[in-house]
Amino acid sequence: MNRFVLNETSYHGAGAIEAIPEEIKKRKLKKVFVCSDPDLVKFKVTDKVLKVLDGAKIAYSLFTGIQANPTIENVKDGVDEFKKAKADCIVAIGGGSAMDTAKAVGIIIANPEHADVRSLEGAVNTENPSVPIIAVPTTAGTAAEVTINYVITDKEKNRKFVCVDPHDIPVVAVVDSDMMSSMPKGLTASTGMDALTHAIEGYITKGAWELSDMFHLKAIELISRHLRSAVAGEKSGREGMALGQYVAGMGFSNVGLGIVHSMAHPLGALYNTPHGVANAILLPTVMQYNASATGEKYREIARAMGVAEVDSMSAEEYRKAAVDAVKKLSKDVGIPADLKEIVKREDLDFLAQSAMDDACRPGNPKDPTKADIIALYEELL
16 A cells, blocks of 8 residues: 655745735634744845735744754754744745754644654654644755655754654645745755755655656656756746656655665764755765666656667666766756765764664665665765
């Protein structure tokens, strides 16, 4: 049996944030807890949604205590502030950090027995759905607005942990490309490569099946077609990426990921490496490692990325073509090619063990050993 969980409702396109008040009012919600990245507040991106709430005379409280890789402390602070605000719903505005924090807060408010967010690691069957969340992404990458996952950093242990819970999915996703228009080139590139990693890992993960494959192949096609122009600041590229990353999220949220993510998470926890950058650097090398366990899927990845004449290629040729296409896209948008400026050799054992312990690792199409993980990191040094 396969399960698929998606948002109750999603809105797409420029100006979609105008639908937020109606969604709040029809649910008879009274007070909004706005959870947003402090930089988005500083640069007036959050204001776009706040003006919509003001115009509809909807009361709200603003919480900005969020780091780039949200921590247990951020979640605790969010829970406390939600209670003080006497809110009954959340509007999360930002990238994965804001939305992951909102998901953790929403789940804990509805399930106070999980006040320690560590208790939510892995696949946990919480009793109650999160308080209603309306998620408004400002980056085209994480797709946290449509997933049942969130990632929290445990600073004490220098690790990230993944929480998987159908109860945390936002009831409404508002994917408005205008909210992404101020993203700088570097962030557009890294979050875009994060989305491509979601699509490729979701397509080859052990849990993949026909329905998820449909989403992932379309996402690979959209991202490959639009990421370069999005980085160049073109509106059509931004719109294409807004859709592509969401479609990838529809798939991978329901079937899992692999060791690109399990290896990227400890890089973020230990070195604060941007998640999309870590994924982009790791993806081609891990794809090469996984190739023999993917059947004919790399042919379809290559085709979706625009490689010509894949049907006349041998398995070795189309697998190489798929990896080369990923490398070319990553290079074209300015992602570093290796981990030399990030990873310290003395940390390899810790990084590899963290990757082995990560919730994404079991979904990988090829079962790695710790030695395999160390070798993959070393290959990029």
